[in-house]
Amino acid sequence: MEKSEIRQIFDNAPKDSINFGLGELQFDTPKTLLKHASDIISNETIRYTPNAGMLELRRSVANYYAIPFKNNVCITVGAQEAIFASLFSFIESGDEVLIPDPSFIAYNSIVRMLDGIPVSFDLDPRKNFKLDKNSLAKKLTPKTKMLILNDPSNPLGTNLDKEDRAEIIEFCTKNKIILIVDEIYRELYLKRRSRSYIKEKCNVIVISGLSKSHCLSGWRIGWLTSQNEDLIKPIITAHQYICTCAPYLSQKVALKALSKDEFTDISDIRKKIVHNFKIVKGFMQDLNLKFHRPSSAPYLFLKTEIDDRGLAKKLLDNGLITMPGSIFGKNGKKWLRINYGVDEKTLKKGLNILSDTIKSLTR
Numbered sequence: 001m002e003k004s005e006i007r008q009i010f011d012n013a014p015k016d017s018i019n020f021g022l023g024e025l026q027f028d029t030p031k032t033l034l035k036h037a038s039d040i041i042s043n044e045t046i047r048y049t050p051n052a053g054m055l056e057l058r059r060s061v062a063n064y065y066a067i068p069f070k071n072n073v074c075i076t077v078g079a080q081e082a083i084f085a086s087l088f089s090f091i092e093s094g095d096e097v098l099i100p101d102p103s104f105i106a107y108n109s110i111v112r113m114l115d116g117i118p119v120s121f122d123l124d125p126r127k128n129f130k131l132d133k134n135s136l137a138k139k140l141t142p143k144t145k146m147l148i149l150n151d152p153s154n155p156l157g158t159n160l161d162k163e164d165r166a167e168i169i170e171f172c173t174k175n176k177i178i179l180i181v182d183e184i185y186r187e188l189y190l191k192r193r194s195r196s197y198i199k200e201k202c203n204v205i206v207i208s209g210l211s212k213s214h215c216l217s218g219w220r221i222g223w224l225t226s227q228n229e230d231l232i233k234p235i236i237t238a239h240q241y242i243c244t245c246a247p248y249l250s251q252k253v254a255l256k257a258l259s260k261d262e263f264t265d266i267s268d269i270r271k272k273i274v275h276n277f278k279i280v281k282g283f284m285q286d287l288n289l290k291f292h293r294p295s296s297a298p299y300l301f302l303k304t305e306i307d308d309r310g311l312a313k314k315l316l317d318n319g320l321i322t323m324p325g326s327i328f329g330k331n332g333k334k335w336l337r338i339n340y341g342v343d344e345k346t347l348k349k350g351l352n353i354l355s356d357t358i359k360s361l362t363r
C-alpha cells in the first residue's frame, strides 16, 4: 500500500504554498484549553489511564449524546484510530464493507489493510449526490458485514437527506449490517447541527472527536460509542493492543472541552467558518463557478469543467494546495475539494490564485 494521495500531494507541494488541501482547520486552539493543559502538566503525574479512557470522560461522551452510560464508550487516539479499531474488530478476511462514493479515502484503505473488501455504492453527482438506491441494493452479498458513512461528508460538506438516511438505516437493519457513522464534522455546521445517528434503531457505532470542532487535531483525541455495549466490547480489547490508551493529557483537555463552557467557546470557531463560507460563496458566484451547496464546514466541493487532477496540479504549481475530487472516488471526477478553514487573509490570497488559474486555463 502507498501513502494516501492527500499526503502525497501535500508532501510534494512547494514550500510556502497556501493550504486549502489538508482536512484540518488552521485556526488557533481555544486558549482556555491550552491553559488547562499547562496546569495539568504542572500539577499532575501523566501516566496510563484505563484502556477505554478516563471514566469521567467516557461519561461526558455519553452525556454529549444524551445516552445512558454503560460500558459503551471508548476514548481513542483521534477518530482515525476509532475507525481502524472498529473495522479491525469485526472484519474477517473476505468480508465486504459498503462505502459511499465519494468518501473519505481512509475507509477504503483500512478495509484493504484488514484483508476485507471495500465495495462502493454511488452518491449520484448528477442528482446532487443523492443516494443511488439501486447501486446500494445491487452491492449486497452474503459477505456484506458493515457499512461506513461519513455524515456530514468529507469531501461533500453535506449530510445525507432524510430519505437517504432512512433508506440506509432500513437497509442495515433488514440485512443485519453493522453501521459505522463517522460524525467528526457534526459540530462545524453552517446553520443547524444535524441529529446524531446514535439513537437510530439499528446496530450503529458512532465515531467522533475534537480534532475539528475544537481545533485539537494534534492532540489525537476521539471516541467511539454505541447504545449496544456488545458492539463496543471487542473494540475496547482491540484498542488496548493498538495503543493501550489515548494520551492522558489529551483526555484531560477533552474533558474540559466537553464541558458546557468550552462548547460555548467553539461558537467563535463556527463564526469564523460561517464568515469564510460567505466569502467563498460570493467569490464562486462572481466567477460563475458551480459548487455542491454544503451544510457543514470546512469543505467546498467545486464543479470543474476540466480534468480535476490537471487543475489541482496547475494550482499546486501556482502555490495553492487543493484536492482533486477523483481521489475520493469515481463520482468525484471533475470536482475539486477546497478547505476554507483558514485565516481570512490566506483565504483571499488562495481564492485569487484559484481565480487566476481557472481564467488562464479557460481563456
Ligand SMILES: Cc1ncc(COP(=O)(O)O)c(C=O)c1O
Pocket (backbone or CB within 6 Å): 023, 024, 077, 078, 079, 080, 081, 104, 150, 154, 182, 184, 208, 209, 210, 211, 217, 220, 221, 222
Ligand atoms: C472523515 C474523517 N474522519 C476522520 C478523520 C480523522 O480525524 P482525527 O484527527 O480525529 O483522527 C478525518 C480527518 O481528516 C476525516 O476527514
